[in-house]
Amino acid sequence: MSLSHIDLTDPDNFLEGTPHEWFTELRNQDPVHWHEGSTGAAFWCVTKWQDLRDVSRDPKLFSSQQKGINMPNPRMEEAMRRRAEEAGTSGPMAAMAEQATEGGGGGFPIMLMMDPPRHVKFRRLVQRSFTPRYVAGLEPHIRDLAKTIVDDVVGKGECEFVTEVASELPLQVICEMMGVPEEDRHDIFEISNRMIGFDDPELGEDQEDRAMASMGMFAKAMKVAELYRDDPQENLTSFLLHREADGGKLSEIEYSAFFLLLCVAGNETTRTVTTNGMRLLIDHPDQLQRLVDDPSLIPSAVEEILRFEPAVHHFRRTAMQDTEIRGRKIKEGDPVLIWYPAANRDEEVFEDPDRFDVSRHPNEHLSFGIGEHFCLGANLARLELNAIFDEIIPRLRSPELAGPTRRLRSNFINGVKEMPVRFEPGERTNG
Numbered sequence: 001m002s003l004s005h006i007d008l009t010d011p012d013n014f015l016e017g018t019p020h021e022w023f024t025e026l027r028n029q030d031p032v033h034w035h036e037g038s039t040g041a042a043f044w045c046v047t048k049w050q051d052l053r054d055v056s057r058d059p060k061l062f063s064s065q066q067k068g069i070n071m072p073n074p075r076m077e078e079a080m081r082r083r084a085e086e087a088g089t090s091g092p093m094a095a096m097a098e099q100a101t102e103g104g105g106g107g108f109p110i111m112l113m114m115d116p117p118r119h120v121k122f123r124r125l126v127q128r129s130f131t132p133r134y135v136a137g138l139e140p141h142i143r144d145l146a147k148t149i150v151d152d153v154v155g156k157g158e159c160e161f162v163t164e165v166a167s168e169l170p171l172q173v174i175c176e177m178m179g180v181p182e183e184d185r186h187d188i189f190e191i192s193n194r195m196i197g198f199d200d201p202e203l204g205e206d207q208e209d210r211a212m213a214s215m216g217m218f219a220k221a222m223k224v225a226e227l228y229r230d231d232p233q234e235n236l237t238s239f240l241l242h243r244e245a246d247g248g249k250l251s252e253i254e255y256s257a258f259f260l261l262l263c264v265a266g267n268e269t270t271r272t273v274t275t276n277g278m279r280l281l282i283d284h285p286d287q288l289q290r291l292v293d294d295p296s297l298i299p300s301a302v303e304e305i306l307r308f309e310p311a312v313h314h315f316r317r318t319a320m321q322d323t324e325i326r327g328r329k330i331k332e333g334d335p336v337l338i339w340y341p342a343a344n345r346d347e348e349v350f351e352d353p354d355r356f357d358v359s360r361h362p363n364e365h366l367s368f369g370i371g372e373h374f375c376l377g378a379n380l381a382r383l384e385l386n387a388i389f390d391e392i393i394p395r396l397r398s399p400e401l402a403g404p405t406r407r408l409r410s411n412f413i414n415g416v417k418e419m420p421v422r423f424e425p426g427e428r429t430n431g
Ligand code: HEM
Pocket: 056, 064, 069, 111, 112, 113, 123, 170, 174, 261, 262, 263, 265, 266, 267, 269, 270, 273, 310, 311, 312, 315, 366, 367, 368, 369, 370, 372, 373, 374, 375, 376, 377, 378, 380, 381
């Protein structure tokens, strides 16, 4: 059967939800599929669990640096090429433009888009703040924040779940870790929304707005740097400013790019998983009841939410030489996209993969990636998700949708912009 009806390049096709049926077709009929989409972008789609692992674990063969980690986008590349000409040859704007004209990667110093050995040197700068031990030290505070967030809505019996519940915890936690003052946190939230909403007309006019949003984050990074340049503290911004990565301190643009990565990655993903998790529990009341009856299942429910609706749809790699995956001949320079929702429902690995089961075990989902770029924030994200669901499950009782859910128009992030939720009103616990 032909797979020509599938178009993963058009973000409209993700508006009603992740197109899981398409991923099932791809996995079963052509697991390493050459895809030509309506935007003019063409790339390999890797949809099997084992292949996603193999590609992610071989950064020499499948580079994140060569052309970046986003889906090729001929229209954006053309728009940014024009912008590069206007911007001249120096400064952050030119670097942004160069990034885009190179297809999203070349030369732009963001760790997610670096290959080893450079990647390792950058990652080491902040790694210690994300170890299980370090993160465990944050637990009492994170649990307290989660309690307050639920306290603030529980009496009302209704809330806009995305902004009032899901966004708050990751935003506050990453901003505290970065040393971002309270008055700047709302801006960080707005800017990172625009950065991931680059395909959503409500959040940006067109692809060029993403670059403008990055510039806003760079300005914020410089403002926060002023606080710690002469007065370093125990926070990530101070580490970025004062530790040495690749033979010296970070340049201004390296520092700003790192700041941007930590703010965006620490914000959007965990919020998305929290929102999708709430939705899954509303849609599967039997599974929700199991958690109410036995909260010790919450950690495995969090893993199942991560598996069932991963926050990130795909990342891209670029083949560095001719090679083969499952017998398909990949040419040097070809874009290779790894699709997390597809790998997470691989029937060779997961029993009854389309069933949402809060006690699923084992559950080796790949939602945090694997290998060289394995999510730096995975321990932190797991703690935040457990903390918030530990508050939500017993306290926001009988939840249901209270209005239409509005999804983010994106084939990159599985996001939700708005989700009104109603529940039985309850009591505050933090006074
Ligand atoms: C549920 C929440 C999260 C999900 C689903 C998630 C997912 C991912 C994935 C799939 C990657 C791999 C990218 C690749 O292979 O190219 C990644 C990398 C990364 N994540 Fe997360 N993430 C989450 C939360 C966080 C948090 C809270 C932070 C905190 C700062 C964070 C920081 C990062 C960073 C810095 C990288 C790049 C690592 C590197 O290049 O070495 N993430 N994340």
